[in-house]
Structures are given as C-alpha cells and as structure tokens.
Amino acid sequence: MTKYIFITGGVVSSLGKGIVAASLGRLLVSRGYKVSIQKFDPYINVDPGTMSPFQHGEVFVCEDGAETDLDLGHYERFIDTNLSQINNVTSGSVYQTVINKERKGEYLGATVQMIPHITGEIKSRLIQAAKKDSPDILIAEIGGTIGDIESLPFIESIRQFRSEIGLQNSMSIHVTLLPYLPTSGELKTKPSQHSVNVLRSYGIQPEMLVLRTQIPVGKNEKDKIALFCSVNKDCVIECKDMKSIYEVPLYLEEQGIVTQISKILGLKEKESDLTSWENMVQKINHPERTINIALAGKYTELNDAYISVVESLKHAGFENNTKVNIKWIASEEIQNMEDTKNLLKDVDGIIVPGGFGVRGIEGKLKVIQYARENNIPYLGLCLGMQCAVIEFARNVAGLENANSTEFNKNANYKVVDLMEEQKNIAGYGATMRLGSYPCKLSKNTKAYDLYGTDLIYERHRHRFEFNNDYKDLLVENGLVISGTSPDGLLAEIVENPNCDFFIACQFHPEFKSRPQRPHPLFRGLIQAAIKKSENQLQKIGD
Numbered sequence: 411m412t413k414y415i416f417i418t419g420g421v422v423s424s425l426g427k428g429i430v431a432a433s434l435g436r437l438l439v440s441r442g443y444k445v446s447i448q449k450f451d452p453y454i455n456v457d458p459g460t461m462s463p464f465q466h467g468e469v470f471v472c473e474d475g476a477e478t479d480l481d482l483g484h485y486e487r488f489i490d491t492n493l494s495q496i497n498n499v500t501s502g503s504v505y506q507t508v509i510n511k512e513r514k515g516e517y518l519g520a521t522v523q524m525i526p527h528i529t530g531e532i533k534s535r536l537i538q539a540a541k542k543d544s545p546d547i548l549i550a551e552i553g554g555t556i557g558d559i560e561s562l563p564f565i566e567s568i569r570q571f572r573s574e575i576g577l578q579n580s581m582s583i584h585v586t587l588l589p590y591l592p593t594s595g596e597l598k599t600k601p602s603q604h605s606v607n608v609l610r611s612y613g614i615q616p617e618m619l620v621l622r623t624q625i626p627v628g629k630n631e632k633d634k635i636a637l638f639c640s641v642n643k644d645c646v647i648e649c650k651d652m653k654s655i656y657e658v659p660l661y662l663e664e665q666g667i668v669t670q671i672s673k674i675l676g677l678k679e680k681e682s683d684l685t686s687w688e689n690m691v692q693k694i695n696h697p698e699r700t701i702n703i704a705l706a707g708k709y710t711e712l713n714d715a716y717i718s719v720v721e722s723l724k725h726a727g728f729e730n731n732t733k734v735n736i737k738w739i740a741s742e743e744i745q746n747m748e749d750t751k752n753l754l755k756d757v758d759g760i761i762v763p764g765g766f767g768v769r770g771i772e773g774k775l776k777v778i779q780y781a782r783e784n785n786i787p788y789l790g791l792c793l794g795m796q797c798a799v800i801e802f803a804r805n806v807a808g809l810e811n812a813n814s815t816e817f818n819k820n821a822n823y824k825v826v827d828l829m830e831e832q833k834n835i836a837g838y839g840a841t842m843r844l845g846s847y848p849c850k851l852s853k854n855t856k857a858y859d860l861y862g863t864d865l866i867y868e869r870h871r872h873r874f875e876f877n878n879d880y881k882d883l884l885v886e887n888g889l890v891i892s893g894t895s896p897d898g899l900l901a902e903i904v905e906n907p908n909c910d911f912f913i914a915c916q917f918h919p920e921f922k923s924r925p926q927r928p929h930p931l932f933r934g935l936i937q938a939a940i941k942k943s944e945n946q947l948q949k950i951g952d
C-alpha cells in the first residue's frame with residue numbers, strides 16, 4: 411500500500427517547497443523506494459498552459475503532453491522518473507471534473523457541494539496517482555501558503571484522507587520560513603508558530619517541520635518550535651539556503667530526515683546510496699572553469715520562466731566540471747548589430763529558448779545572425795529553431811523579410827507556418843502539439859553524432875512548424891535538416907554545418923535533461939562552448 415507525505419507551506423510563498431519535496435523524493439529513491447510526487451495548485455486555471463510565464467514561470471511539459479507547474483520539472487529531475495497529467499492537479503481541473511459530472515447527471519439529484527464533492531474529487535486524484543505507478547510513497551505538495559482561502563479545499567481533503575487511510579499511513583510536513591532580523595541578530599520563530607496554529611485549526615497536526623532559513627538554526631530555536639508546535643524535536647529539520655539546489659538532499663540527509671519519516675510511516679529503515687549524487691555535488695562545488703552562455707529571451711526578468719533550460723545548461727556543465735554562467739539578454743532591447751556585438755562579444759555560446767508572440771523577435775534574429783556569422787556555438791529551442799530558420803531564409807537564402815505567420819500573417823515568405831493539424835483548432839487550452847513524439851535522425855549529422863542513435867523521442871509544445879515549401883531552397887543554400895518526424899513531413903532539427911556547432915530543434919530538450927544524465931544537445935553546446943573558450947584563451951596566451 412502507498413504511504414503518503416503531504417507537504418504544505420507557511421508564512422510566505424516561494425519557500426522552495428518544490429525543492430524540499432523533490433529532495434525528499436531523491437532520498438527515498440536512493441533507498442530503493444518507488445516514489446511519485448504530485449502537485450496541487452489552488453488556482454482556477456485548468457492548467458498553467460494558458461498563463462503568462464511572468465505569472466507562473468515556465469510551463470513544464472510531461473511525456474504525455476500535460477502542461478504542468480514548473481515544480482514537476484524539479485520532481486522529474488530529482489527522482490529521475492517521468493511524471494504525467496495526474497501528477498499536476500489544479501482547482502480548475504477539479505471543478506471542471508465535478509461540473510462536467512453534474513451536467514451529466516452523475517450526482518443523481520444531489521446538491522453539489524464543496525464537501526463532499528470537491529473534496530471527494532481531490533481525494534480521488536490522490537488515489538489515481540497512487541494507482542498509476544503504485545509508488546511505495548506518494549509525496550503530495552500543496553501550492554500556496556496556509557491561510558489562503560483558495561487552498562482550503564485541498565487542506566480539508568488531506569484531513570479527511572488521512573483519517574480515512576489511517577494516520578500511520580501518511581504524514582504532514584509543514585515548510586515555513588524563519589525570518590532573520592539583522593538588527594537584533596535573531597531568527598524569529600513566531601511566524602512559524604502562527605502558521606502551525608492555522609494548520610492545526612484546519613485539523614492537521616504536522617509531524618515534521620522544515621525550517622527555511624538563511625543561517626543555521628540554533629538548538630534553542632529548534633527546541634522552542636518543537637515545544638510550541640507539538641512536534642518531536644528530531645522532526646524539526648533545518649533547510650538552509652544552499653549554493654546549489656542539488657545540495658539540499660544531502661543537507662536533509664545529514665539531519666536524519668528519512669530516519670524520522672520511516673519511524674512515522676512505519677517504513678523499514680533502508681541504507682541509502684547517495685554516492686553518485688555526492689560525487690555530482692562535489693563536481694558542482696569545484697568546477698575547473700567557467701563559461702558564459704547568453705540566453706536571449708523575452709521573459710528574462712523572471713529567471714523561473716526558463717528554469718528547465720537553466721538547469722539543463724547546469725547539468726551539462728556538471729558533467730564537464732564547468733560552471734555555466736548565464737548572461738541574460740532581453741532580446742527586445744536589441745536594436746542593431748552593434749548592440750548585438752556589444753552584448754555577445756564575451757560569450758562562449760548562445761541559446762534562444764522557446765517563446766510566443768512577436769515581441770523581441772527581431773532582436774533574437776540578430777542574436778542568431780551574430781552566432782552564425784561569428785561561429786559562436788548556438789542551440790535553438792522551439793521558437794529558437796523557428797527563428798534560426800527565418801534568419802537563414804533572410805540572410806543566407808535571400809528571402810527578404812521571410813517570417814513566421816505567428817509574427818506576420820502577410821509575410822511574402824512564410825518559412826514557418828501554422829501546422830496543418832492546428833488550422834481548425836479553436837481555443838487555447840491544451841491545444842498545441844504537445845508531449846513526446848518520435849524523431850528520425852539522419853546519419854552524418856551533428857544530431858546523430860550527439861544522440862548516437864537514429865530514433866529519438868522528444869517533448870513538444872508549439873503550433874507553428876518549418877514550412878516544407880521552402881525546404882529545397884533552404885537545403886540548397888546549405889541548411890541541413892538532420893531530424894524529421896518518422897514520415898519525413900515535419901522538420902524537427904536543423905543544423906548549419908558551416909559552423910562548429912549550430913543546431914536548433916522544434917522540440918524542448920530541456921524537459922528531458924537530468925542532473926546526472928545531461929541531454930545530448932546541451933552536452934554538445936557546452937562542450938563546443940568550452941572548446942571555444944579554451945581556443946580564445948590560447949589565442950590570448952599566444
């Protein structure tokens with residue numbers, strides 16, 4: 411039978427509950443347990459797919475095409491397991507199911523209410539997630555902060571669920587903030603006490619507290635919190651800010667968090683094997699070199715909008731003992747080639763990630779032109795491939811003002827166009843080409859070299875595609891289409907063999923990179939960037 415760990419947060423949002431959940435997942439996986447992690451988000455959107463990245467950060471895409479909260483990315487990366495639609499529940503999706511059932515008459519004349527119908531649906535999502543992969547442990551993270559009106563139905567559902575399955579089969583971990591007051595030099599415990607009080611007022615007594623803090627928490631503070639919150643002293647766990655999120659599992663492990671969890675849930679204490687994770691953290695903390703990668707995007711003020719791209723760059727860096735420094739480029743601020751040169755003259759590689767809408771597109775095209783003309787390693791992701799095709803069409807194949815119909819419906823040369831299957835689709839929710847699709851790679855290409863196989867599966871999230879009407883012309887001019895859908899109809903990867911490393915893909919490789927298994931395309935970019943930076947140093951030395 412699956413055991414459940416519920417994680418809630420208190421005092422403030424953005425505490426890093428997702429990293430705590432993911433880290434705990436890693437510690438349990440390292441003991442041979444099968445773990446799944448589920449996120450409950452209190453907002454009314456059915457999924458985050460329709461939200462602006464400024465609101466919500468990145469939309470993470472699962473193998474099955476689910477558009478999910480970015481925490482699912484952390485979960486997949488930490489527990490090294492693919493998750494799916496059932497792992498991301500929103501209030502919107504719960505209400506939608508309940509209202510659809512009501513319209514079909516499935517409630518047989520009952521008054522449909524928050525309790526038991528909405529709570530019943532929330533509980534059924536927990537059971538569905540447990541049924542899907544039969545994990546030994548399901549970690550369920552509740553988004554938002556205790557005390558929020560929106561998350562109440564989730565908290566009430568947990569209360570009911572816990573008593574229904576037997577208290578020994580589940581536990582509650584409350585993650586809170588200990589603010590540090592520099593004037594008095596103290597960490598304050600009161601907000602955490604209040605937060606636990608609110609949680610108790612909903613009928614949940616947490617068995618464990620995880621304290622987010624800037625500085626180490628003294629024994630006095632820990633004991634005080636334990637006393638006020640009726641939590642065992644050994645179950646007050648400190649989670650200090652770390653240099654790298656990948657250090658968090660090790661920090662929690664040192665404090666014996668799993669021993670305590672095992673006692674509470676009646677799990678057999680198993681030996682953990684964290685050797686390879688420790689080796690990775692060792693590499694992270696002792697890089698041999700630093701390289702600079704420019705990331706030219708539209709949502710650069712909010713780094714969370716590109717979190718999987720950032721993590722993927724880091725993963726490839728870890729493997730190569732390299733710290734990857736990201737230079738954020740707000741593409742709409744680029745006016746001309748002079749700006750572009752000034753911004754990019756010291757970078758070792760360039761990424762143009764995914765995105766939507768025309769804002770900043772011309773700047774991205776200049777960045778790509780600069781990469782191509784100056785032989786700077788380039789990796790284009792989704793929109794970054796579409797822009798690479800537009801740039802090539804304009805500046806190499808001579809198709810003046812070539813564009814994507816997304817940015818100019820009246821362009822003379824629509825080298826990127828709406829996909830055939832998208833033409834009759836109405837509405838915006840979950841209507842893109844989403845999730846994992848196969849892609850066939852051509853031999854003697856960079857893509858084939860990097861992947862070392864001729865059939866790959868990658869995750870997609872887009873409406874537009876390479877327009878095959880221009881295929882012959884672009885190929886004659888030197889563009890290589892190295893990956894296509896198995897029927898050959900969709901161009902999925904393009905390359906420019908005149909550059910040392912210029913590769914762009916219609917899919918999002920960043921969703922499949924794992925800290926100990928970097929994605930081949932990111933590995934390729936980082937290795938090319940290291941080479942470039944070393945050649946540069948050599949030149950300076952000469």
Ligand code: GLN
Nearest residue numbers: 764765792793872873874
């Ligand atoms: N806006 C482009 C499209 O819909 C690219 C999408 C993306 O980068 N994810 O095709």
